[in-house]
Amino acid sequence: EAQVTQNPRYLITVTGKKLTVTCSQNMNHEYMSWYRQDPGLGLRQIYYSMNVEVTDKGDVPEGYKVSRKEKRNFPLILESPSPNQTSLYFCASSRQGDTEAFFGQGTRLTVV
């Protein structure tokens, strides 16, 4: 089954404690991206990757890091999380940047 898998689904952490949200896709897609969703603001892109070792900033990259060492994985790293990063995060993959995107089930992050 074609899918994008994010882990964990829910996470509560404290300010400053480094965390990683994993994302994996099984469709051999070139393109992967991370979004955050906040009430009233819609989905905003954090980072995207067009291929292995190729990443670029989206609209709201501050406070986040990503890596693309393998085609299937695209982890999101918060080196020093802050309360304003409390949000619902989605990973997505697609064959190309402008083709149908497949989304993970989301990670609800709370930073206290």
Place this chain on the structure above:
Amino acid sequence: SQQGEEDPQALSIQEGENATMNCSYKTSINNLQWYRQNSGRGLVHLILIRSNEREKHSGRLRVTLDTSKKSSSLLITASRAADTASYFCATDGGSQGNLIFGKGTKLSVKP
């Protein structure tokens, strides 16, 4: 950055009625997509319409695209309670690197 904007922000209808949502965008595009999101869950792709297409159908969905007005509409016919969700348009802005989403229309279909 360039973004699609949906209208209305919220829509409440009775089962069996049609629901129409609109999306406007700012720059030229290669294609425009519509997605659905059930509460707090991942987005699901509904339909993609290319810039050289004017109308596309998929089941009870009808999408139109007017590139001269930089706008698109999504029509859901004979709505069902299960159509209750948020609907988002997404554009590529003419580039190959970025899929930009609007803020969505929240549709509520009452039984």
